[in-house]
Amino acid sequence: MNCEEFRSKLGEFVRGELGEAERAEMEEHLRVCPDCRAEYEREIRIEELLSGVERVTPPQGLRFEILKEINRLERKRKRLRPLVRLASAFAMIFILLVSYLWLRRPAPAELEAAAFQVDLLSPRDKEVYLPDEVKVVAALYPERDYRYRIYLDGEDVTSESKHIDGTILLEPEGLDEGYHRVLVEIEDRESGSSAEIDRVFYCMGGG
Amino acid sequence: MKDEERKKLLIELLDRYEERIFNLIYWKIGDYEEAKDLTQDVFIKAYKALDKFRGESSYYTWLYRIAINHTNRAMKKKSLLKFFSLDRPESRSAYYDPEPDEGEKWKEWALKAIKERIPSLPEKYREVIILYYFDGRSYEEIAEILGISMGTVKSRLSRGRDLLSLWLRGSEKVGRRSE
Known part of the structure; x- marks a missing residue:
C-alpha cells in the first residue's frame, strides 16, 4: 500500500469501517510510514x-412558542372558514360560468365569418308583399366597424337607409308591381373581409 | 386529518425531533436566537403540511428536508442582506496559544475552535458533518435526507473533516508564529 491509497481510506479506517484485510494493510503501512502515522494521529x-x-439544548420556551403559534393559526382558520366557504362557492360559480361561455364560444373560423355577417330579416326570399309592407331590415354585429351598401334592383339606395345600433332599415316607396331584388353588401373595415346577401320578392299592385 | 390528530402528531414529532432539528439548524447557522426562530418556522411549516405527508419517506427524513431547505433559504436571504449592508462576519477567536501536546488544554481550545468554525464550512460539507457527527445519522440516512448517493456522503464527510483539520493546523501555526 502506498501513501496515496492509505490517505484515501484513512477516514474509513479511523471510523472502523474497513474489512479485515484492508485494515491489516493500513496498519502495516502505519508501522512503516511516519508521515502517514502523523496524518493518522x-x-x-x-x-x-x-x-x-455535545448537543446544544434548545431554548426552554421553544415548544410553547410553537404550540402557541399553531393555536393562533387554528383559531384564525376557524374564524375564516365561513368566509372561505363563501369565497369557494363564488369561485365555483365563476368557473362554471366561464366554462359555459368558453364551451359556447364560436370556433375561430365561425367567429371571423360572424364578424361581417349580415342577417336580412326582411324581406323574405320569394315572398309577396303589399307595397307599404316592404321593409328592408338587416341586423349587423354592432361592435364591429363596417361599411355597407344596399342595392334595390341594382340601384344604390344606401343613402336612403338608416343605421341605428347595428340595424339597417330601408323603407322603399313607390315600388312597381312585379319582382324586385334587394342586395346588402357588407365589408369589415378591420379585416377587409366582405359578405353579401340578396333576396327576391314580389310586390303587389302599384304604389 | 382532524385538528386533534394533527396536534397529537405534532407533539410526537416535537418529542422526538425538537432538539435534533434545533441542533441541525444551530450548527448550520451558528446563531442560537436565529436557530430558535427557524426551528419554530420548521415545525409550523410541518404542521401545515402534515396532510400532504404521503409517507414515502420517514417523518424524520421529511422533517429534516423541511429544516434544511428552510434554513438554506433563510441563509441565502441573510447573505444577500449582508452583501448589501456590507457587514463583515464576526471575527472568530481563533489562533492557538497552548502547545498541541498540552493535552486537555489543547483539546479544549480545539473543540471551541471547531465549534466556531463549523458554521463557516462550505454548505455541502457542513451538512454531512452535522448529520453524521452531531446527529448520529448513518451514511444511508444522510443520503436519503440530502438526496445524494452514499459515495457522495462519504466523500463530503472526508473533505469536510480535511478542511477542519487543515484549518486547525493553520491556526496552530499562525498562533505559534504570533507568540
Missing part, C-alpha cells in the same frame, strides 16, 4: 473532537 484527533461536540 491528526485524523484521530479530529474524529475525537467532532464526536465530542
Whole structure:
C-alpha cells in the first residue's frame, strides 16, 4: 500500500469501517510510514473532537412558542372558514360560468365569418308583399366597424337607409308591381373581409 | 386529518425531533436566537403540511428536508442582506496559544475552535458533518435526507473533516508564529 491509497481510506479506517484485510494493510503501512502515522494521529484527533461536540439544548420556551403559534393559526382558520366557504362557492360559480361561455364560444373560423355577417330579416326570399309592407331590415354585429351598401334592383339606395345600433332599415316607396331584388353588401373595415346577401320578392299592385 | 390528530402528531414529532432539528439548524447557522426562530418556522411549516405527508419517506427524513431547505433559504436571504449592508462576519477567536501536546488544554481550545468554525464550512460539507457527527445519522440516512448517493456522503464527510483539520493546523501555526 502506498501513501496515496492509505490517505484515501484513512477516514474509513479511523471510523472502523474497513474489512479485515484492508485494515491489516493500513496498519502495516502505519508501522512503516511516519508521515502517514502523523496524518493518522491528526485524523484521530479530529474524529475525537467532532464526536465530542455535545448537543446544544434548545431554548426552554421553544415548544410553547410553537404550540402557541399553531393555536393562533387554528383559531384564525376557524374564524375564516365561513368566509372561505363563501369565497369557494363564488369561485365555483365563476368557473362554471366561464366554462359555459368558453364551451359556447364560436370556433375561430365561425367567429371571423360572424364578424361581417349580415342577417336580412326582411324581406323574405320569394315572398309577396303589399307595397307599404316592404321593409328592408338587416341586423349587423354592432361592435364591429363596417361599411355597407344596399342595392334595390341594382340601384344604390344606401343613402336612403338608416343605421341605428347595428340595424339597417330601408323603407322603399313607390315600388312597381312585379319582382324586385334587394342586395346588402357588407365589408369589415378591420379585416377587409366582405359578405353579401340578396333576396327576391314580389310586390303587389302599384304604389 | 382532524385538528386533534394533527396536534397529537405534532407533539410526537416535537418529542422526538425538537432538539435534533434545533441542533441541525444551530450548527448550520451558528446563531442560537436565529436557530430558535427557524426551528419554530420548521415545525409550523410541518404542521401545515402534515396532510400532504404521503409517507414515502420517514417523518424524520421529511422533517429534516423541511429544516434544511428552510434554513438554506433563510441563509441565502441573510447573505444577500449582508452583501448589501456590507457587514463583515464576526471575527472568530481563533489562533492557538497552548502547545498541541498540552493535552486537555489543547483539546479544549480545539473543540471551541471547531465549534466556531463549523458554521463557516462550505454548505455541502457542513451538512454531512452535522448529520453524521452531531446527529448520529448513518451514511444511508444522510443520503436519503440530502438526496445524494452514499459515495457522495462519504466523500463530503472526508473533505469536510480535511478542511477542519487543515484549518486547525493553520491556526496552530499562525498562533505559534504570533507568540
